[in-house]
Amino acid sequence: MPTKVEKDAATGQDTTGHEWDGIKELNTPLPKWWLYVLYASCVYAVIWWVLYPSWPWVNTYFGGILGYNQREALDERIAEAAVARAGWQEQVAAASLEEIRADPQLMTVAFSGGQAAFSDNCAPCHGLGAAGQGPYPSHADDAWIWGGSLEEIHDTIAYGVRSDHPETRFNMMPRYGVDGILEREQIGQVAEYVRSLSGPSEDPEAVEAGASIFAEHCAACHGEDGQGLPELGAPDLSDQIWLYGGAKDEIMAQVHNPRHGVMPAWVGRLDPETIKSLTIYVHALGGGQ
Amino acid sequence: MSHATVPLEDAVSFKELKKQPLYAARIKIHPKDIHGTFRKIKWTVLVVLLGIYYLVPWIRWDRGPGAPDQAVLIDMPARRAYFFWIEIWPQEIYFLTLLMILAAFGLFWVTAMFGRVWCGYTCPQTVWTDLFMWVERRIEGDRGARIRLDKAPWTAEKVRKRGLKHGVWLLIAFLTGGAWIMYFNDAPTVVREFFTGEAGVAVYFFVGLFTATTYLLAGWAREQVCVYMCPWPRFQGALLDEDTYVVTYQNWRGEPRAPLRKNTDWEQRGDCIACHNCVAVCPTGIDIRDGLQLECIGCGLCIDACNDVMDRIGRPRELITLDTARNQQRLARGQGRVQRLIRRRTVMYAAIFTVFGLGILIALGARASVDVNVLHDRSPLFVTLADGSIRNGYTIKILNKSREPRTYTLGVGGVEGAELSVLGQEGVSGDRIRLEARPDAVTTYRVGVTVPEDALDEPVNDIEVVLDQVGGGERAVNETVFRGPG
Numbered sequence: 001m002p003t004k005v006e007k008d009a010a011t012g013q014d015t016t017g018h019e020w021d022g023i024k025e026l027n028t029p030l031p032k033w034w035l036y037v038l039y040a041s042c043v044y045a046v047i048w049w050v051l052y053p054s055w056p057w058v059n060t061y062f063g064g065i066l067g068y069n070q071r072e073a074l075d076e077r078i079a080e081a082a083v084a085r086a087g088w089q090e091q092v093a094a095a096s097l098e099e100i101r102a103d104p105q106l107m108t109v110a111f112s113g114g115q116a117a118f119s120d121n122c123a124p125c126h127g128l129g130a131a132g133q134g135p136y137p138s139h140a141d142d143a144w145i146w147g148g149s150l151e152e153i154h155d156t157i158a159y160g161v162r163s164d165h166p167e168t169r170f171n172m173m174p175r176y177g178v179d180g181i182l183e184r185e186q187i188g189q190v191a192e193y194v195r196s197l198s199g200p201s202e203d204p205e206a207v208e209a210g211a212s213i214f215a216e217h218c219a220a221c222h223g224e225d226g227q228g229l230p231e232l233g234a235p236d237l238s239d240q241i242w243l244y245g246g247a248k249d250e251i252m253a254q255v256h257n258p259r260h261g262v263m264p265a266w267v268g269r270l271d272p273e274t275i276k277s278l279t280i281y282v283h284a285l286g287g288g289q
Numbered sequence: 290m291s292h293a294t295v296p297l298e299d300a301v302s303f304k305e306l307k308k309q310p311l312y313a314a315r316i317k318i319h320p321k322d323i324h325g326t327f328r329k330i331k332w333t334v335l336v337v338l339l340g341i342y343y344l345v346p347w348i349r350w351d352r353g354p355g356a357p358d359q360a361v362l363i364d365m366p367a368r369r370a371y372f373f374w375i376e377i378w379p380q381e382i383y384f385l386t387l388l389m390i391l392a393a394f395g396l397f398w399v400t401a402m403f404g405r406v407w408c409g410y411t412c413p414q415t416v417w418t419d420l421f422m423w424v425e426r427r428i429e430g431d432r433g434a435r436i437r438l439d440k441a442p443w444t445a446e447k448v449r450k451r452g453l454k455h456g457v458w459l460l461i462a463f464l465t466g467g468a469w470i471m472y473f474n475d476a477p478t479v480v481r482e483f484f485t486g487e488a489g490v491a492v493y494f495f496v497g498l499f500t501a502t503t504y505l506l507a508g509w510a511r512e513q514v515c516v517y518m519c520p521w522p523r524f525q526g527a528l529l530d531e532d533t534y535v536v537t538y539q540n541w542r543g544e545p546r547a548p549l550r551k552n553t554d555w556e557q558r559g560d561c562i563a564c565h566n567c568v569a570v571c572p573t574g575i576d577i578r579d580g581l582q583l584e585c586i587g588c589g590l591c592i593d594a595c596n597d598v599m600d601r602i603g604r605p606r607e608l609i610t611l612d613t614a615r616n617q618q619r620l621a622r623g624q625g626r627v628q629r630l631i632r633r634r635t636v637m638y639a640a641i642f643t644v645f646g647l648g649i650l651i652a653l654g655a656r657a658s659v660d661v662n663v664l665h666d667r668s669p670l671f672v673t674l675a676d677g678s679i680r681n682g683y684t685i686k687i688l689n690k691s692r693e694p695r696t697y698t699l700g701v702g703g704v705e706g707a708e709l710s711v712l713g714q715e716g717v718s719g720d721r722i723r724l725e726a727r728p729d730a731v732t733t734y735r736v737g738v739t740v741p742e743d744a745l746d747e748p749v750n751d752i753e754v755v756l757d758q759v760g761g762g763e764r765a766v767n768e769t770v771f772r773g774p775g
Contacts, residue, residue: 127668127669129667131672140680140682143675239677240676240677284713286710286712
């Protein structure tokens with residue numbers, strides 16, 4: 001490094017003292033305005049550190065002297081929204097489900113509220129728009145395991161299915177295969193019979209044999225014609241909708257060792273108005289009875 | 290260093306370069322007052338245009354109850370634009386695009402024939418600058434007086450004149466900004482609210498904004514807007530040709546120029562007596578004798594100024610005139626003038642202008658008072674029902690642009706045996722369903738379309754949603770898809 005700053009003869013500018021094969025680098029400093037913006041940004045950053053949450057401590061962090069907290073700000077906004085909604089919520093709470101359905105304005109409020117609540121709480125299992133997925137039933141169709149009237153839908157949402165609530169909807173289909181009630185061949189026959197309820201079968205002998213097994217073991221809950229019994233949560237076996245699949249091996253699997261879905265009770269987790277709104281929403285998706 | 294080709298003493302020092310400012314300082318222009326044909330046209334256009342701008346919001350137009358009765362109104366909160374008998378919904382914003390295309394080609398057309406008459410007469414920058422200059426002239430006097438006042442020390446008289454001028458300018462600017470918001474609010478209401486402090490923040494903000502821009506652009510920036518800010522002068526070269534009428538100094542007649550002396554022999558010299566009157570009246574401060582240039586806004590005030598001088602010295606008028614480059618060449622060669630207003634360029638601009646103009650008129654005439662928008666449900670894409678039939682859900686939005694409630698029937702085409710129903714509503718179903726639509730509003734229905742199990746061959750089927758007015762001939766059709774397991 002030269003101790004004396006050298007000036008370039010042609011331009012009159014200082015050089016950096018660097019030289020490569022006779023080419024010297026001019027020292028062109030950053031523009032003043034640019035530097036000032038940088039300094040201002042530094043000052044701004046320091047002010048920010050003091051005012052807002054910034055530096056991490058060992059097991060907490062410096063909260064800033066303004067005490068700003070995004071979570072609290074969100075809570076405040078939610079509280080404001082609740083206040084704004086309060087009038088409608090009261091009306092929804094006061095009206096019966098039928099009254100809500102009869103009032104177009106309340107219906108709109110309840111449907112929108114139900115839609116939002118559904119997306120938050122129900123969609124993870126039942127899918128957006130209640131499309132259903134895997135063992136979680138669709139609510140957009142017109143088949144209901146536990147009944148599709150307003151009251152029935154309301155109770156299913158409120159108390160759940162096989163949940164820990166005392167009033168929960170509950171049933172238990174026997175494990176025909178695992179517990180040795182029926183032989184494998186018999187299970188095949190009853191499955192063939194069940195398939196014949198909703199479509200033509202190519203194995204009339206099996207259907208005939210399955211019919212008598214069905215009458216003996218299944219008809220008590222699923223009905224003589226397999227039309228189901230919503231009061232017991234026994235699904236309709238004569239329609240085109242299959243929760244655990246409608247192929248013969250899928251039906252056999254369900255008879256051999258039934259799967260039992262669980263839905264939590266929402267009473268206590270959601271307020272009564274939200275459960276009402278959810279009922280209205282689910283009922284209005286297209287299958288409500 | 291042996292390859293250096295620039296001698297050291299010729300190289301400009303970087304530091305020397307840096308001392309030169311990036312922008313030339315503005316030379317203040319003091320346009321002189323002038324009387325004549327072009328000035329009269331300019332005043333007339335100014336009065337008419339300002340009259341339109343300030344008065345149009347006050348024109349009333351009865352549209353029946355519940356609708357604004359202002360003839361020209363852009364109602365942002367209600368999302369409607371009104372122009373006399375026309376009511377535009379946001380969905381029809383393309384009319385604005387068409388209108389702008391029409392305006393652009395109209396501008397090209399006129400410019401190709403007569404040069405920058407838009408700049409010289411009708412551009413808001415010109416109109417308000419002219420108005421501000423008129424105020425300035427009334428208060429501070431004409432060119433000479435203003436130059437003297439500029440140089441004079443700050444006496445009480447100067448303070449009074451300057452204060453008065455800026456006060457009047459600000460008042461005009463305020464009225465300009467005030468009139469602007471009347472196009473977006475009911476005029477009588479907003480005027481009352483403005484002065485009682487009841488108007489919204491947006492109203493005060495925009496009045497302030499347009500007051501400030503008018504005051505700055507017309508009072509201070511003036512010709513700098515045309516010369517430095519506006520893109521239009523930059524592409525005039527692409528629009529003008531040798532047959533365009535532009536403000537022209539007749540070089541062949543004026544040169545050689547010389548000051549007027551007694552007993553001048555006009556045979557030995559040109560008609561230009563170098564009086565600089567054409568420069569003194571120019572609102573952009575240029576010398577038209579240098580030829581057509583970017584700064585010339587084509588206002589023709591220099592023609593008035595020169596004619597005035599020519600009359601006084603007894604020479605023929607029109608030394609500066611509206612003429613074409615071709616004619617100037619012909620005249621210099623001793624040939625006569627030719628006029629070619631109809632040429633390929635102008636015919637094409639006129640044709641495009643006419644096509645878009647007719648397009649707008651036809652589109653407005655054929656504008657239906659109903660439209661239907663259809664949104665296919667994304668979740669679930671389709672629903673299998675207990676009997677095996679397939680249902681698709683749609684959000685149907687009926688745009689009823691009329692002022693009375695209407696009933697429509699909705700049907701679908703493209704799939705066999707389709708059954709429609711309003712989801713969540715009992716009793717409304719069939720192959721066509723009746724739907725009510727609120728007046729001047731969008732009414733939304735969730736509609737399910739169900740087809741039998743065997744009606745579908747493909748997972749995706751194109752269908753048409755058809756909306757027919759009950760008791761009227763209006764029909765709206767929209768295309769969507771019907772999905773199934775396929």
